Amino acid sequence: xxxxxxxxxxxxxxxxxxxxxxxxxxxxxxxxxxxxxxxxxxxxxxxxxxxxxxxxxxxxxxxxxxxxxxxxxxxxxxxxxxxxxxxxxxxxxxxxxxxxxxxxxxxxxxxxxx
Amino acid sequence: xxxxxxxxxxxxxxxxxxxxxxxxxxxxxxxxxxxxxxxxxxxxxxxxxxxxxxxxxxxxxxxxxxxxxxxxxxxxxxxxxxxxxxxxxxxxxxxxxxxxxxxxxxxxxxxxxx
Numbered sequence: 732x733x734x735x736x737x738x739x740x741x742x743x744x745x746x747x748x749x750x751x752x753x754x755x756x757x758x759x760x761x762x763x764x765x766x767x768x769x770x771x772x773x774x775x776x777x778x779x780x781x782x783x784x785x786x787x788x789x790x791x792x793x794x795x796x797x798x799x800x801x802x803x804x805x806x807x808x809x810x811x812x813x814x815x816x817x818x819x820x821x822x823x824x825x826x827x828x829x830x831x832x833x834x835x836x837x838x839x840x841x842x843x844x845x
Numbered sequence: 846x847x848x849x850x851x852x853x854x855x856x857x858x859x860x861x862x863x864x865x866x867x868x869x870x871x872x873x874x875x876x877x878x879x880x881x882x883x884x885x886x887x888x889x890x891x892x893x894x895x896x897x898x899x900x901x902x903x904x905x906x907x908x909x910x911x912x913x914x915x916x917x918x919x920x921x922x923x924x925x926x927x928x929x930x931x932x933x934x935x936x937x938x939x940x941x942x943x944x945x946x947x948x949x950x951x952x953x954x955x956x957x958x959x
Binding site for chain 2: 735764766773774775776777778779790822824830831832833834835836837838839
């Protein structure tokens, strides 16, 4: 079956612009995760959704970052007023189990802020 | 702070030999310890996990060992193949269900020599 898909695969934006990243999880997976992967910080957990609800947003790097999920499926991660330090690969994962141990990752969106 | 880290950034082995990738962790409260594999241009892929009340678990060609006394996790890959070339991450997960997200180590690049 189809895996986790993310779009766009690459995004180049100018500093100060807003960007929206999209994640389509595996059908039926209720849990959805966003991570950021950069050379300096490795893989960082950002936020988790169970259904449409995100119980804890403290992992988001700053208030410029927001995420939502609608219909228990597609999720978007929005970064406002992008900064160069936001450049990274943004990964989305989904999971069917409550424990969230086995997560299925998408290919990521490579964001470059110039 | 609590973190999961790796001893070696690069490991080179001959095709057909066994590989051992090591990881040190500091959060004794983690409920699960997990290994993920990431190939170039792709998202991480789940390999195997071990719960904190176990010390060994075997999968297909892989074995994970957990030593809670010294807070050490290892992944053994038997008869390594060219397709095993990738970056391997250890990760930990708390007992809070999906909301904890995964905490990843920095990764070990496994290179298979022909």
